[in-house]
Amino acid sequence: MSNxxxxxxxxxxxGAPTEALAQLLRRSARGDEAAFAEFYDATAARVHGxxxxxxxxxxxSEEVTQxxxxxxxxxxxxxxxxxxxxxxxxxxxxxRRAVDRVRASEASHRxxxxxxxxNQPVPHDETAERxxxxxxxxxxxxxxTQLTDLQREALQLAYFGGYxxxxxxxxxxxxxxxxxxRIRDGLIRLRDALGVAR
Amino acid sequence: xxxxxxxxxxxVVDALDxxxxxxxxxxxxxxxxCRDEVAELTETTAVLSSSLVEEPPSHLRxxxxxxxxxxxxxxxxxxxxxxxRRRRFRWMPSLMVAAAVLTAIAVGTLLIGNAGDPEQPVxxxxxxxxxxxxxxxxxxxxxxxxxxxxxASVGHAAIITREMPPPPDGMVYxxxxxxxxxxxASAGLMPRERNQTLLLEGDATSAIGAGITVEPEGGSxxxxxxxxxxxxxx
Numbered sequence: 179m180s181n182x183x184x185x186x187x188x189x190x191x192x193g194a195p196t197e198a199l200a201q202l203l204r205r206s207a208r209g210d211e212a213a214f215a216e217f218y219d220a221t222a223a224r225v226h227g228x229x230x231x232x233x234x235x236x237x238x239s240e241e242v243t244q245x246x247x248x249x250x251x252x253x254x255x256x257x258x259x260x261x262x263x264x265x266x267x268x269x270x271x272x273x274r275r276a277v278d279r280v281r282a283s284e285a286s287h288r289x290x291x292x293x294x295x296x297n298q299p300v301p302h303d304e305t306a307e308r309x310x311x312x313x314x315x316x317x318x319x320x321x322x323t324q325l326t327d328l329q330r331e332a333l334q335l336a337y338f339g340g341y342x343x344x345x346x347x348x349x350x351x352x353x354x355x356x357x358x359x360r361i362r363d364g365l366i367r368l369r370d371a372l373g374v375a376r
Numbered sequence: 377x378x379x380x381x382x383x384x385x386x387x388v389v390d391a392l393d394x395x396x397x398x399x400x401x402x403x404x405x406x407x408x409x410c411r412d413e414v415a416e417l418t419e420t421t422a423v424l425s426s427s428l429v430e431e432p433p434s435h436l437r438x439x440x441x442x443x444x445x446x447x448x449x450x451x452x453x454x455x456x457x458x459x460x461r462r463r464r465f466r467w468m469p470s471l472m473v474a475a476a477v478l479t480a481i482a483v484g485t486l487l488i489g490n491a492g493d494p495e496q497p498v499x500x501x502x503x504x505x506x507x508x509x510x511x512x513x514x515x516x517x518x519x520x521x522x523x524x525x526x527x528a529s530v531g532h533a534a535i536i537t538r539e540m541p542p543p544p545d546g547m548v549y550x551x552x553x554x555x556x557x558x559x560x561a562s563a564g565l566m567p568r569e570r571n572q573t574l575l576l577e578g579d580a581t582s583a584i585g586a587g588i589t590v591e592p593e594g595g596s597x598x599x600x601x602x603x604x605x606x607x608x609x610x
Contacts, residue, residue, distance in 0.1 A: 207449055215441055222437065227428035240436050244443070251444045255452040262415050266422040273421070277390040315427035336391040337421060343391040358392075362385025362417075369420040 194220040199264040200257075207255035214251055221265065222247075225272045232276040232340045242279050246272045277340040321371035328352070329364030336361050384410055388417040395505060395512050395523050398536045402571035501534035501575040503527075513607040524586050524607050533563070533580035533609075536573045543568070543590050550595045551576050552603070554585035565595045583609055 194202070199220060205213035225246055230239045249271055257267050322330055328350065335346045336357075347357035368374075383400045386392050392400060404410055504510060507527035515522045520540045526533040533553065543549050551563035553576060563576035563586070576586065587606035589599040 207452070209449055211441070211444060214444060218437065218440065223429045223431045224425070226432040226436075227430040228425045230430050231425075231428050240432065243432055243436060244440050247440045248443055248447060252447055252450050255450055262418055263422065266419045269422045269425060270418055273425075274390055314423070318424060318427060333389070333424075336386065336389040337424060341391065342393055343386040344393075346391065358386040359382055361389060361391060362382060365385045365388065365417045365420055368424065369416055372420060372423055374416060374419045374423060 196263050196265065200259050203250075203254045203257050203264050206251060207257075214254075217250075218247060221268055224265070225268065228269060228272055229276045231338050232273070233280055238279060238283075239276075242275050243272075246275050249275070273337070280340045317372065321368055324367050324371040325364045329360050329367065332357050332360035333364040333368070381407070381410060384413050385417060388414055388421055394514060395510070395525060395536065398521060398523050398538050399505065399573060402536065402538055402573065405571050499530065499532060499575060501525075501536075501573045504530050504532050504534040504575065505536070505573070511609065513609065515605050515607060522588075522605060524609075526580050526583065526586070526609050528581055531579055531581045533576040533583065533586055534574060535566075535576060535586075537566075537569075538571050540570050542570070546593055547590050548593050548595060549588050549604075550591040550599070552587045552589065552599060553578055553580055553583040554587070556582055556584050560587075560599060562595060562597070565591075580609075585609055 194216075199217065202213045202217040202220070206217060222243070226239065226243045229242050229246070230236070233239045233242060246268075250268060257264060261267070325333070331350060332343075332346050332352075335341050335349060336343065339346075341349065343358040343361060344354060346352070346361070347354050350357065352360070380400065380403045383392060383396060383403075387397065387400050400410075404414065504527045505525050507530050509529050510525050510527045513524045515524070521538040522540065523536045524533060525536070535551065540549075548568075549566040551566060551574075552560045553563045554560050561578055563578050563580075564574070566572070566574060566588070580586070585606060585608050587599075587603035589596075589601050589603050591600060
């Protein structure tokens with residue numbers, strides 16, 4: 179893999195374009211440990227960043243990051259490139275495991291702290307792919323302004339906070355059935371603003 | 377009442393509870409529009425998290441890479457009829473292990489349901505699943521999953537199945553509710569579907585358990601075999 183300037187279409191915060199990641203996964207599925215190590219190096223900062231944001235506790239976050247990559251190693255053959263990008267697949271595995279962890283330990287100190295993203299230190303890497311990440315972050319910030327306040331808050335609580343739509347409804351004083359609608363509407367607007375296509 | 381399509385966003389960000397997730401995944405199998413939407417929204421969440429970047433400590437890398445040397449990567453999922461048949465027949469005996477609870481069940485009287493009462497509004501499984509007091513029990517074995525939901529306020533129970541192998545030819549899955557006195561009442565026959573959401577027939581208000589047996593086509597007035605699934609309800 180090359181460390182040359184970022185090619186077009188490279189997912190921010192990873193060191194590899196989509197097709198290269200897919201290739202590394204295919205090799206990992208055949209038991210290629212070197213390919214898996216490369217896949218890890220290209221994606222670990224993204225995975226760990228998301229997990230840290232949801233779980234917050236550093237030790238638990240490390241455990242979950244480890245679980246995620248072990249699951250990826252075992253199930254790499256089940257990745258289907260027709261269903262989506264390797265990064266989306268990976269981040270889905272990571273998010274699901276992070277959420278399972280916080281729901282399993284309700285007593286975690288995460289619950290005692292404020293959910294507000296603005297007041298939390300956001301995991302951010304200072305060395306790798308800084309330019310791509312900053313660019314991408316600006317694009318996401320700009321796209322987020324297309325959402326209503328309620329859509330944005332509901333989406334952030336669910337995705338970064340790991341709360342269920344019922345919990346989100348209670349936190350935002352919404353009727354029980356409506357938080358899931360806000361989350362979906364917010365994601366759809368975000369998809370359109372970012373021009374995300376399959 | 378749940379508008380199932382509206383769950384796509386909450387599904388993508390893992391904001392559904394287990395029952396809703398099973399329900400939506402079963403729906404996904406039949407709804408290409410929802411599958412497309414889920415795929416696009418999943419890509420969107422990957423972009424949403426793109427500013428969250430934190431390099432994990434190097435000891436974690438060492439530990440992860442050391443770990444994989446002892447783990448065998450799973451083979452790809454390939455459609456294979458022979459494997460499918462083996463799985464189908466392995467599934468039933470293994471579920472029976474979980475069902476030892478039922479060995480001492482007395483034969484009792486059938487409960488008469490009120491399904492034919494013209495005064496009663498038509499109930500659906502969604503009424504049970506979305507009830508505030510819904511009580512849920514999950515069973516998971518060999519990749520087959522079922523969630524049994526009972527709402528005392530609605531007075532009924534429902535079952536959601538996922539990847540449930542079909543019963544042997546000439547046989548049918550029959551649902552049962554167990555009364556506090558231990559007797560079993562038929563709660564209906566299950567259509568031959570791997571993924572379904574079904575309202576159990578009969579009053580489940582005071583049921584202490586629910587189960588499934590394999591019966592000859594048409595069902596039986598009382599179970600003629602050990603249950604393949606049995607769950608206790610509190």
